Structures are given as structure tokens and as C-alpha cells.
Amino acid sequence: MRDIMVHTGRHDAWNSGVEYAADLAARLDGRLTGVFVHPSPLYMMPPYVSGDVIQAVFETAREAEQAAYAARDAFAAWATKIGVRQAFWQVAEGPAPETLAHVGNWHDLLVLERNAGMPWGAPTDLGAIVLASRMPCIVAPPGCREAALGRIAIAWNGSAEAVRALHCALPLLHHAATVVLLDGARRAPDTEAGWLPPFDVQAYLARHDIRVTTKPILVADDGAGEAILAAASEIGADLLVMGAYGRSRFSEWAFGGATRTILHEATLPVLMRN
Secondary structure (H helix, E strand, C coil), X not given: CCEEEEECCCCCCCXXXXXXXXXXXXXXXXXXXXXXXXXXXXXXXXXXXXXXXXXXXXXXXHHHHHHHHCCHHHHHHHHHHHCCCEEXXXXXXXXXXXXXXXXXXXXXXXXXXXXXXXXXXXXXXXXXHHHHHCCCEEEECCCCCCCXXXXXXXXXXXXXXXXXXXXXXXXXXXXXXXXXXXXXXXXXXXXXXXXXXXXXXXXXXXXXXXXXXXXXXXCCHHHHHHHHHHHHHHCCCCEEEEECCEEEECCXXXXXXXXXXXXXXXXXXXXXXX
């Protein structure tokens, strides 16, 4: 993970989520890109307004974007002081999920802060970004500034999402002194047609020279989120790795129960991958 991007939310100050991303980039000897997404003036426009009001809205938006572009050098200087090898700055206009998904095409990881006071900061909007990005996302709780990697927990249910999250987390797992597999109930496949080879998580981690201990989690699906968080807290985990399980509903995407609970309530950073 050498190319890390973080949504800054602001261009005149950096919240704790940005500090977490910078600390992580420094620990991994990686590059950091700060991304400021300005909402399109079209979405800010009140209905049935005069031409003068429309012009004023667009002028205000242009001024805000110019101020955001001007923050490039300040962001780079700030990140360099923290220890980031290279820092870059991007400004975009549009809906945050689609914009971050686009910028994510040339990055390895997206860092987001939960409830950072952003226009899209509600958990439902945050979940939309995680699902839309199609890339590993670390969701950091408010106030978390240190990207500690000493003890990492993996929420494991055998799903394809969990496998993808585990694969994406390999560079971070190699930095951990302790890796604990929180082994829960296997999620049923979406279809029973056909047969697929099983995935041996213990053998996979051993092939990557990662030593792991196992902690069983025996709980019903409706309590899985709380049980995972409790187990992660019990072992003192610095980071939780899990698959972000989305389910289709009338052409919309919504999170499954455990993923939604953890996204809303986690007090430690969570690496998610759908």
C-alpha cells in the first residue's frame, strides 16, 4: 500500500482522519493524496430562484474551489513534517462517492473519518462511499490520529468479501506483531448452483508468513457486529479487517447487519472491502 488517499473534508484544516492517513503513509513509507470534494453548485441550488441568485451561487462555488486549490502547498508541507515521503493534493467537484471512486482508480487505499462534520458525513453516506469505491477503505473513528498496527483482528466468515479484505490487508498484516482471526459462522453462498473450491484461510496466511491465532465467535447473525467489536476490544486490536457485505435491494445497495453495526459503532479503525 504505497498510494494512500484521504478525503480531507476541509481545505483549511486537517481533521484527525487526515492525521491518521498521514501517519499510516509515513509508517508504510508511502505516498499520500489529500482529496477535497466540493459539492456541485447544481446540488446547492435552491428551487425557483432568480438569475442573480444562480450567478451568486456559482461565484461562491468558484471562490471556494480556488481557495481549495491554493491549499496544495500547505497540505504537502504539513504531511512532510509528519514523515510522509511524498504528498499530493487533488480538488474535485461532484458527488463524493463517484468522485472518490474515480480518484481511487490510481490509489491502493482510501481513508475516511466517520462523522467528520462533512456534508456526506452521515453513516449511510459513508457506507455509500465504501460500497462505491470498490477499493480497500479504512474508516477511522473520530479522534483517532495514530495508525498503530501492532495488533490486528480479522473478522472471518469465509465470504468472498472477507477473502478480498484479507488479501488487501496483507501489507498491513506484515507490520503486525499479533494477528487474531475472529472466526465466526460461515455466511451462506448467494446461490447453491455449482461447486467452488474451498478457501483455507490458515494455509493462505501461512503462505504469506503471517502467524495467526484463532478466537472463535459463536453468535447469531443479528448479534455478529456487536460480538466482533467486543472481541476486537478484548484482544486490544489496533485495526479490524473485515469484508463489507452489501446486499441488493430494489437496485439499491445496503449494508448487511454486522457491517452496518461496525460502521456506526466501531471505536477502532476498520479496514473494509466489498
